[in-house]
Structures are given as C-alpha cells and as structure tokens.
Amino acid sequence: xxxxxxxxxxxxxxxxxxxxxxxxxxxxxxxxxxxxxxxxxxxxxxxxxxxxxxxxxxxxxxxxxxxxxxxxxxxxxxxxxxxxxxxxxxxxxxxxxxxxxxxxxxxxxxxxxxxx
Numbered sequence: 001x002x003x004x005x006x007x008x009x010x011x012x013x014x015x016x017x018x019x020x021x022x023x024x025x026x027x028x029x030x031x032x033x034x035x036x037x038x039x040x041x042x043x044x045x046x047x048x049x050x051x052x053x054x055x056x057x058x059x060x061x062x063x064x065x066x067x068x069x070x071x072x073x074x075x076x077x078x079x080x081x082x083x084x085x086x087x088x089x090x091x092x093x094x095x096x097x098x099x100x101x102x103x104x105x106x107x108x109x110x111x112x113x114x115x116x
Contacts, residue, residue: 008062010100012107013055015040025050049112056108059101066098 006017013021022037025047033043042048073091077084 008059008101008104010103012104012111013059018051018055021051021054022047025054052108052112056105056112059105059108063098063101063105066094066101070094070098 005014006020007014008017019037019040022043023034026034026037026043027046030043030047037043070091073087073094077087077091080087
C-alpha cells in the first residue's frame, strides 16, 4: 500500500504522488531540472505523459488488487459463519476503496486525453 501522502483520491492522484512520479520519469537530459519538478513546473510533454501513464498503471494494479480482495471476501462470507458482520464491513471498505480508485483512473484517462 502507498503511504497516506502518496495516494489516489476522489480528485485523482495526490500532488505528492504526481511529483514523485514526475521525478521518476525524468529523462537523463532533464535530471538537472528536478528542483523545478518539486515546485510544480512542467519539464516536458514527454515527462508529463510518462508520469501520467505510470500513475495510471499503478492505479490499475491497485484496482486489480481491490477486485481480487473483494472476491476473496465474498468467498469468505459464504464459508465463515459467525464473521459475516466483520467481513461485510471489510467488504464495504474495499468497495469504497475500489470506487475511489476507479474515479482516479477516470480522471487520469481524462488528463491523458486532454489536448495540449
């Protein structure tokens, strides 16, 4: 799981997550611009595209993990009598997490499709 400040929310990826991904996506010729990334400047179109794509891939991976967890919880609910209430709570939290991730995915898709 990502630390609390590196997260996906209902408004998309956090600013700190995007900055970290932009730093990771710097090309060798752009690396000297790392301070500009930290203050929110766009370095290049390629850096922006790479960081958004990386955010999308991470988001999709987390969506897959959430779906797998929801399937396992549903299975456990049918097998573990006496724990239905606790498992229902965990399932509700996972469904909420999935909704947030899907919203972030949609925001990232919109950002990637936006004209320059």
